[in-house]
Amino acid sequence: MPGRVEIRNIKKAYGSFLALDDVSLDIAPGEFLTLLGPSGSGKTTLLNVLAGFVRPDSGSITIDGAEFLLLPPHKRNLGMVFQNYALFPHMSVRRNVGYPLRLRGVSGAELDRRVEEALGLVQMAHLADRGVNALSGGQRQRVALARAIVFEPSILLMDEPLSALDKKLREHMQLELKRLHDRLGTTTVYVTHDQREALTLSDRIAVVNGGKIVQLGTPDEIYDRPKNKFVADFIGETRFLPVETSTSGALLYGRPLRTRDDWKDGDSDKPWLVIRPERLRWKGDETETANRIEAEATDVIYQGDSYLITVRMPDGIELDLRRGPDLGGKDLPERGQPIQLWLDREHTILVADKS
Amino acid sequence: MLNRPATETQITHFQRIWLYMLVALVFAFLIIPCLIVIPMSFSGSKYLEFPPRSWSLQWYGAYLGSSEWRAATFVSLRAALLTTVFATTFGTLAAYGISRAYGAASSLARGVFMLPMLVPLILVAIGCFFVYAKIGLNGTTTGLVMAHTVLALPFVVIAVLSGLASYDMNQERVAQSLGASRPWAFLTVTLPQIRLSVMSGALFAFVTSFDEVVIALFISGGQNATLTRLMFANIRDQIDPTVAAISSLLIGLSMILLVGSHLLRGREDRK
Structure with missing residues (x-):
């Protein structure tokens, strides 16, 4: 199957600003790979290097073994969606x-x-003879997609294709994109700053920051095993609590913390505990002292589908936690009440500021 | 009603009447010199006079019947058409480059392309004359077209830049990713969308060259004398109403071209 991409040591500087700092990445044939990062991280620059609109200062890109970097954009046989x-x-x-x-x-x-076929794939065959100005945003993006796949490109590049659509349509189009990718199996490189979109669509996610790929992995690896504070913070609604390390292990506000992975000496002596609100247990055994967080509820706010509960840690740090209404109102904490939360060991992850 | 403001802050038409009069005066100064020549061209007498004492079409006949006038008209038309072709091509390319470039280079290029509009025409003419004298371009169509192209470039650059301002360059990138070379992407995707601006620039280029007289006085002559140059010489030597007849025709032509270009621009803006 064609579409294997090998990116090696790509560097690109704009003056003193390093847009891409020695980026290497292998993309498997048929893979849906997302470049996820904040604006200015270099993800779009990398896409433009692949497309041929930006010439890197050094490095190489091969597609199915053939050097690609010196080809002009129109000889690269790429589908592109903006x-x-x-x-x-x-x-x-x-x-x-x-x-x-x-x-x-x-x-x-x-x-x-072939035009009919491509339009059929994106459910736009019935509007084939319309002018494009008569189409809605979602319809336009379908047409753009059909235009990018109609010539069976070896790779499909997408630069935030759904970010101009409203939330509901965006989520619907994500599913359609996923189905279309399953059906065509075209190697796809997708750029987005929307972490949920990346989790929804991707086979693998490359989290990009400061011109580097800071973590590469499947969506669950990225979400459940973030390598550092940046990744943990960028993916999900994450909160952090400071952790002390001692010879006997990690301590959270003086209580022992049983972590999934041992904290290695030298990583940092000031790690952070990653709090994913949905991973917190609101009920537990009072005698269980490890991995227990004691705090005070400062606000309990009803928001329809969930409650927003603000808790204050012993050192004054406040966390906003979201909690579904599954337990009914009776177990809700009240303002000013002490509450206890538990973290299961497999969800207890420590990260350093930098890896 | 004219005298009484509807609100305290409103200025009535009566209070503004001095403004309307000023505007009318400005309009009159702009238009009357153009219009005065038209009745003069229908004069029945042998000399330029206003108002004419009798009417005839003889000066239109004199113009069309004279081989000298016809030759000069041909020279002017040829120069204007060639100028249009060159100025439109180079001006469009320049505008494209300026719109794609960033920073100092872009603003510098923009400034340089506007220069011919800012430098006094007489200086351009004198400069051309001396340079052309050295390289033997005085009195040639090539020399005239080159000088006129320089004069016309700013108009094309301005027109095309305004068209490109609202154009999304990603379209050209997409076209390239779909397999079009850059020139082909420009021709099939960009140019069709800015074509009205390009055409409007071309009209300006044509009029610029066709109406130009200062440079033509210096560097055109003999067989390659332009219509405007011949008119100038005629006014100096003979002062017969043929000039008025030609002027009327030129006014008509300019009006048609400028109104046409205005309509084109309006259409592009509305899109």
């Missing part, structure tokens, strides 16, 4: 989708058939 769709407004939907095929010398019945 955030703002970039449809050609002077062409109908059909002509937009046919554009890459006409460039490849496809014409007549073959052209029509």
